[in-house]
Amino acid sequence: DAEAWTVDPWSGEERDGCVWGRGALDMKSQVAAEVAAxxxxxxxxxxxxxxELMVVVTADEEAGATYGAKWLCEEHPDKVRCDVVVNEGGGQPFDFDGRRLQTVCVAEKGVFRFTLSTDGIAGxxxxxxIGDNALTKLAPLVEAMRHQPSLQGTPxxxxxxxxxGLDVGDLDGALEAAEARDPRVAVLLGPMLGVTLxxxxxxxxxxxxxxxxxxxxxxxCRVPPGLGEDDARRAIEEVVGTEGYRLSFAxxxxxxxxxxxxxxMGHIRAFVEREGSADGVAPMVLPGFTDSRWFREAFPDCVAYGFFPQREMDMFEAMPLIHGADExxxxGDLGFSASFFADLAPRVLG
Structure with missing residues (x-):
């Protein structure tokens, strides 16, 4: 809705030290920084x-990459074969318990969408x-999903x-501690720690x-890397039970x-330390999806991270702006990230 914007959403206007417009954060900014570097x-x-250094730019990541990274990796792998990929999905800083951390996306959850069906008698x-209302039989299933399955850790x-700085041996306690100290961090952490419905x-x-x-x-339904359909099914049954519905994965x-x-990861940690942009890095699991998946799938030895370093706008300020008004x-963050990419390439490639 253009009327919800302070500026023309298609303008790329420079105002108050920022570039404004649709896709400014996700992810025209990273494309610009990489090309500039x-x-x-x-x-x-x-x-x-x-x-060699390759800049691979595609336009349909949010539409399944049918004609973009997926197509390139599947149909023309020799043109995009690589050992290292730096992509979107991380780099935003956030503060927790007196420390500033910079995220690095190292993994993405899987998608196991499913349908629960109930039967009745029409009338x-x-x-x-006079009938048996199938819709009312869904109500307790929906209500049950107010609660999430048990937590399950992955590396x-x-x-x-x-x-x-929390205890990896007690994931429930770690999530409770995050909730107590900063509920925003708990919102981010919870989905990393298991199947979500x-x-x-x-x-x-x-x-x-x-x-x-x-x-x-x-x-x-989102499932952590390393887990599959059987894990999803167990999580579903834990939450809604085993009777009164039919389950089908779509x-x-x-x-x-x-x-x-x-x-x-060593290069990223060293850059963050040299620049003083954070006190450390935080490897993270993205609940969503990026094109990193296609490179990891096509080239099993490839290391693909999401890292677009920023320091002026933190993660919790940036996240609501993505796909939203006044993105x-x-x-300064454009220049900062461009300096990272320009520094990284010679360190990796000599």
């Missing part, structure tokens, strides 16, 4: 001592007891807990005066991750 290196006469709605999620769509009768004989509840995409202890990025 590559151009600066080339202009200075730098050439890789080994390997005229003017006589509620990248436990690395985030450790970065917060979010009911989003209900369908039943097509006419308002007909008691439905069938009802369906669609649920967005979309299953296994999560993905890169190793934590890598040269790339903007500080100009």
């Amino acid at each position: 590559a151009c600066a290196l080339a202009g200075e006469g730098w050439r890789p001592g080994s390997g 005229h709605a003017s006589l509620p007891r 990248p999620a436990e690395a985030f807990v450790q970065a917060l 979010a009911p989003t769509m209900v369908s039943a009768s097509e006419k308002i005066n007909v008691i439905p004989a069938r009802a369906e509840l669609k649920v967005d 979309e299953t995409v296994v999560g993905n991750a890169s190793a934590l202890d890598t040269d790339l 903007r990025i500080p100009i």
Whole structure:
């Protein structure tokens, strides 16, 4: 809604030390910083001592990458084959318990969307007891999903807990401690620590005066990397039980991750330390999706991290702006991130 904006959302206007506009944070800013860094290196006469530096830019990551990174990795892998990928999904700083941390996205959760179906007997709605309403049978299932399944740690999620200075041996206690100190961090941490269930769509009768004989509840289910359909099924049954519905999975995409202890992580930690932009880094699991998945899948030895370093706008200020009104990025952060990319390439490639 353009009327919700302070500026023209398509203007790219510079105001109050920021560039404003749709996609300023997600992720025209990172594209600009990467291209600027590559151009600066080339202009200075730098050439890789080994390997090559590629800037890969595609436009349909949020539409499934059908004609972008997915297509390139599957149909033309030799053109994008790489050992290291620096992508979106991390780099925003946040404060917790007196320390500033900078996120590095090392993993992404999988998607196991499913449908719960209930059956009844149709009838005229003017006589509620003449039928058996399938829709009302969904109500307790929806209510049950106010609660999430038990927590389950994975290496990248436990690395985030450790970065917060919390006890990885007691995940429930760690989440409670995060909630007590900063509920915003708990909102971020909780989904990293296991399967999540979010009911989003209900369908039943097509006419308002007909008691439905069938009802369906669609649920967005996200599963940590390393876990699969069996883990999702156990989590579902833990929350809603095993009776009174039929379960069918509609979309299953296994999560993905890169190793934590890598040269790339070392370069990122060293940059953060040199620049003093944070007190440390926090490897994290992204609940959503980026193009890193396609590179990890196509090239199993590839290390793909999300890291677009910022220091002027913290994570909790930036997140509500993504895809929202008045999306903007500080100009200083554009320069800061470009300096990271320009510094990283010679360190990796010589």
